[in-house]
Amino acid sequence: xxxxxxxxxxxxxxxxxxxxxxxxxxxxxxxxxxxxxxxxxxxxxxxxxxxxxxxxxxxxxxxxxxxxxxxxxxxxxxxxxxxxxxxxxxxxxxxxxxxxxxxxxxxxxxxxxxxxxxx
Amino acid sequence: xxxxxxxxxxxxxxxxxxxxxxxxxxxxxxxxxxxxxxxxxxxxxxxxxxxxxxxxxxxxxxxxxxxxxxxxxxxxxxxxxxxxxxxxxxxxxxxxxxxxxxxxxxxxxxxxxxxxxxx
DNA sequence: CTAACATATGAATGTTTGTTCATATGTCGA
DNA sequence: TCGACATATGAACAAACATTCATATGTTAG
Numbered sequence: 206x207x208x209x210x211x212x213x214x215x216x217x218x219x220x221x222x223x224x225x226x227x228x229x230x231x232x233x234x235x236x237x238x239x240x241x242x243x244x245x246x247x248x249x250x251x252x253x254x255x256x257x258x259x260x261x262x263x264x265x266x267x268x269x270x271x272x273x274x275x276x277x278x279x280x281x282x283x284x285x286x287x288x289x290x291x292x293x294x295x296x297x298x299x300x301x302x303x304x305x306x307x308x309x310x311x312x313x314x315x316x317x318x319x320x321x322x323x324x
Numbered sequence: 325x326x327x328x329x330x331x332x333x334x335x336x337x338x339x340x341x342x343x344x345x346x347x348x349x350x351x352x353x354x355x356x357x358x359x360x361x362x363x364x365x366x367x368x369x370x371x372x373x374x375x376x377x378x379x380x381x382x383x384x385x386x387x388x389x390x391x392x393x394x395x396x397x398x399x400x401x402x403x404x405x406x407x408x409x410x411x412x413x414x415x416x417x418x419x420x421x422x423x424x425x426x427x428x429x430x431x432x433x434x435x436x437x438x439x440x441x442x443x
Numbered sequence: 444c445t446a447a448c449a450t451a452t453g454a455a456t457g458t459t460t461g462t463t464c465a466t467a468t469g470t471c472g473a
Numbered sequence: 474t475c476g477a478c479a480t481a482t483g484a485a486c487a488a489a490c491a492t493t494c495a496t497a498t499g500t501t502a503g
Contacts, residue, residue: 214384214386214387214419214420214448214449224381224383224387224391226380226381227377227380227381227383227391228391230376230379230380231373231376231377232376232438236438236441236442237369237372237373237376238369239441240369240372240434240437240438240441241366241367241368241369241371241372242367243437243440243441244363244364244366244367244372244437245363245364245367245368245460246367247360247363247366247367248360248361248363248364248365248366248367249360249364249460249461250356250357250359250360251461251462252360253356253359253360253363254350254356257349257350257351257356258346258350260349261345261346261349262343262345262346264343264346265333265479265480266479266480266481267333267478267479267480268333268343272343272346272347275462276462276463276464277479277480277481278462278463278464278465278480278481278482279461279462279463280480281480281481281482282461282462282481282482283461284480284481285481285482297469297470297480299470299471299479300333300469300470300471300477300478300479300480301333301470301478301479301480302479302480302481310439310440313436314433314436314437314440315359317432317433317436318359318362318363318433319351319355319359320429321362321429321433322355322358322359322362323355333478333479368490368491370491370492384449384450385449385450385451386448386449386450394492395492395493395494396449396450396451397450397451397452397492397493397494397495398491398492398493399450400450400451400452401451401452401491401492402491402492403450403451404451404452416450416499416500418449418500418501419447419448419449419450419499419500419501420448420449420450420500421449421450421451
């Protein structure tokens with residue numbers, strides 16, 4: 206195998222093919238970046254708590270602020286992030302704006318994560 | 325309903341019971357915090373890429389650094405985080421340290437997230 | 444024991460991110 | 474139209490984080 210591309214450690218032969226396999230199966234850079242972005246959104250306890258509330262009911266911003274004991278502004282900012290990520294949707298009714306889950310995918314992902322935590 | 329606890333907006337009646345239901349079904353604070361912590365770990369593209377490599381093969385630190393085109397130090401730091409979260413495990417063999425997935429839960433969670441991204 | 448290699452780790456740095464405050468936008472009743 | 478209420482948003486600040494550099498630890502061959 207003369208000079209294959211340079212490796213850092215000297216244990217070529219073991220991984221030579223494994224590395225090729227890896228490169229073949231890796232999704233492309235952008236997709237992996239997007240994936241990380243999605244998880245990043247779930248990676249904040251305020252947003253997780255918001256989503257858990259929305260599991261049970263469609264609620265307005267002020268209800269969320271009170272339930273989670275946080276400033277209305279903080280909740281709004283987080284809802285914006287969740288909405289941009291298409292994880293929640295909103296509906297205006299008079300002065301209030303009601304938020305709910307965009308789809309059940311959210312629930313599935315969170316439940317999966319919860320299973321891991323509960324071990 | 326006289327004076328139930330004060331609400332921010334005036335639309336009590338609609339949510340009064342919904343709010344009670346929500347509070348009943350919410351996991352406790354600490355569990356939600358832990359859940360967010362788990363997702364936070366998946367919320368970085370370097371770590372995601374590391375995990376994707378480990379989907380295919382058990383590799384050493386220098387292989388990872390080369391595959392991902394990053395400094396060995398950066399990889400080590402991230403591996404430490406992944407290990408503390410029990411998402412990967414390591415095995416020393418001579419001078420090298422080989423990393424692999426701790427269990428298949430990791431794969432499930434990431435696949436679930438990927439499904440969401442791929443829509 | 445020493446030199447060379449593989450990995451780990453602490454400190455420093457630049458960036459990202461969540462919350463707050465102040466204020467703007469939007470809605471409705473009077 | 475005006476005032477009160479609900480929500481949204483920009484700027485500012487602090488905390489959290491990823492990467493880098495320098496260096497320490499651990500391992501093997503000679």
